[in-house]
Amino acid sequence: MDSVDAITRSRIMRAVRQRDTGPELAIRRELHRQGLRYRLHSPSLPGRPDIVFVNARVAVFVHGCFWHRHLNCRLASTPKTRQEFWLSKFAANIERDERNKDLLIGSEWEPVFVWQCEIQDDLPGAVRRIVEVVRRRTAAVG
Structure with a gap:
């Protein structure tokens, strides 16, 4: 890879948001x-959850399908170049998420x-799932 490609890739990667992403804001x-x-x-909290309901002890992670490797998802493609690098990076992400x-x-x-795809395809369903967990846990605590 020549240095121009590396510089361009680096600039693109720096632009990838880790918080306040579109899917996270929608949720x-x-x-x-x-x-x-x-x-x-x-x-x-481990993993710095995106959304935290302290009293219910619920930690919500809004995962991008590409970065966190959502199985069989149309958004979880693997780049054609430097596949060894990407596969190693994705494996580390999955391991960290599990830990x-x-x-x-x-x-x-x-x-x-x-x-991410769940939010795009069925935002009300994704929200309903979170609300059900939070209400169930809140009822159990209170």
Whole structure:
């Protein structure tokens, strides 16, 4: 890969948002509309969940299908160039996600994973799933 390609790729990768993405904002707007209040990107929890319901102990991750490798998803393509690099990166992401999930469960938190394609295809269904978990957990605590 020549240096121009590396510089271009680096610029593109820096532009990829890690928080406040379109899918995340869509979920947050709908949850707020449902009357639920939450915290964002809690640094004290494994994986820094995108949305956190402290009282219910629910951690919501809004996963991009490409980066987190949503199985059999149209958005989880693999780049044609530098495949070894990408496959290694994706494997590390999957391993990290699994480790964070296990740590949350071990701390009596319930992780909820919402996929980018799920939000695009059925936002109300994705929100309903989160709301059901939060209400169930809140009822169990209170």
